[in-house]
Amino acid sequence: MTDRVKVAVLGGGSFGTVLANLIGSKGEQVYLWMRNAERAEEINRSHENHRYLPGRPLSENLTATADLQQALQDAEIVFVSIPSQSFREVIRQAKPFLRADQIVVSTTKGIEAKSFSLMSQILSEELPGNPIGVISGPNLAKEIVQQQLTATVIASEDERVRTAVQQILHCAFFRVYASSDMYGVELGGTLKNIYAIASGLSAALGMGENTKSMLMTRSLAEMSRFAVQLGANPMTFLGLAGVGDLIVTCSSPLSRNYRVGYALGEGKTLEDAVESLGEVAEGVNTLRYVKEKADELEIYMPLVSGLYEVVFNHAPVSQVAKMMMLNTQSSDVEFVLPRADL
């Protein structure tokens, strides 16, 4: 008999592989599911994911598989690390092999097109009987695999989910904090991708540190304004899944969203910027969907509107920046001085 926990990670990209490797390194048995059987065999043979994490040896406890049933049948916890565009499709594939007592946790930082659903909402709809949660925080895969110190947030309304995920993920280089605001934590991770594009763009254009600081702080104001309108707790944005993830993603060239912005600032087309990444940058679609939602709900989001014009309508950055700077005067922290009271 063994009391080792069995875990499945769905999605063999950067983050899925890093997460599965972290869990395997702790001595737990983990299946990493991916759709490509040849790639799974190659990972098992070489103990390396050449496509996403070249040169990084993976734990012996990690087994890659293209067989969903094999990955899921004994798993106590299932992490889903699939880009938002395919998330529902993969959950539907997994559903026949899942029992209602299995914990399902999303790591995905994106929004579903048309429905404007976050991944926790997809999980609730598709797996109404399962305990669910999300993790989010300053979690660049390429730093975690080097065991650089960081932390994440497990958000769930179910205390058993929070405790189980804290136990399975925490280690000397990865702390796991808990939250009950699943929607807020998820929105933090999702929205910051938009502002990382803006940050990369401004860095490529040589804008200074004052500008960077203003951009991040106003991004936080805008993110929390939007999230509160949608029912999240504004205090969540003071935590790792809010300001924590915003800082790292707006500062690091390891962020794919930042890199897309940087490439746009260098004059590349959006198509070239996205294609040269070879990995998902959720912020591009998120920008589109959030702009639509903000217009629909009449939420004031000048950074989203300005970036949308630059990214999708080729507006010159200098013109958009000037317009924003000369815009009507506003409040700094609107939970202190509401904009309506100005």
Ligand SMILES: NC(=O)c1ccc[n+]([C@@H]2O[C@H](COP(=O)([O-])OP(=O)(O)OC[C@H]3O[C@@H](n4cnc5c(N)ncnc54)[C@H](O)[C@@H]3O)[C@@H](O)[C@H]2O)c1
């Ligand atoms: N990479 C990071 O640093 C990081 C950190 C935290 C969260 N995330 C989030 O995790 C999610 C996944 O990101 P990633 O970095 O692993 O992306 P990635 O581009 O590195 O990998 C995505 C993986 O999903 C697979 N995939 C796509 N559609 C699929 C389908 N229909 N069926 C099966 N597999 C499919 C791809 O083959 C690929 O292996 C994103 O929402 C991202 O925002 C990423």
Ligand SMILES: O=P(O)(O)OC[C@H](O)CO
């Ligand atoms: O590479 P990005 O831009 O998808 O960001 C990765 C993570 O979300 C950082 O926490």
